[in-house]
Every structure is written in C-alpha cells, then in structure tokens.
Amino acid sequence: MNLTGGIVLFAIIWFMVFFIMLQIRPHSQADAGKVEPGTPASAPxxxxxxxxxxxxxxxxxxLWSIIASVILSGAVTLRDIDWFGRLGPVEGGN
Known part of the structure; x- marks a missing residue:
C-alpha cells in the first residue's frame, strides 16, 4: 500500500464511521419541543x-491502523480473496 492508497483507505473509513455517528442519539426539534419557523419538525x-x-x-x-497493518503485514493478500480464480495460476510453484 502506498501513500495514496493509505489516504484513500482512511477517507473511506472516516466517512463510513461518520455516517454511522450521525445516527447515534439524534434529537429532532419535535423531540425538543421547539420547532424553528420555516424548518420541518424532524430537523435536528x-x-x-x-x-x-x-x-x-x-x-x-x-480502524485504519488495524486494517493497514493487516494489509502491510501480508496476512491477507489479493490471492486470498480471489474466490473465482480470476488472477490465474500462481507463478513459480504452488
């Protein structure tokens, strides 16, 4: 994994976690009992x-440090997840 790959991996993880965090304990204006004029009651x-x-x-x-360390250690390679054999045979042996 190069620098660009690491940055892209971090950005994807960050946004996935962010979208999950937005859904934790949302309080709408209707729940608070104070709806601002011109906004829907479901607005936060x-x-x-x-x-x-x-x-x-x-x-x-x-999460990024765990995933990046697994990728960089070689514990999981692309051939490990090639379930349909699209990469072809392994060169040089087994």
Missing part, C-alpha cells in the same frame, strides 16, 4: 457536530 435540534467529528476521527484512526 442539537447536532453536536464537533463532538461527532472528533469521535469519528478517533475511531477511524484505530
């Missing part, structure tokens, strides 16, 4: 975006 009342971004980054760093 207190998003706490800074807290969610920091939490997302911390979780993404841990």
């Amino acid at each position: 009342s207190d998003v706490q975006m800074k807290r969610k971004v920091i939490g997302t980054t911390m979780i993404a760093v841990v």
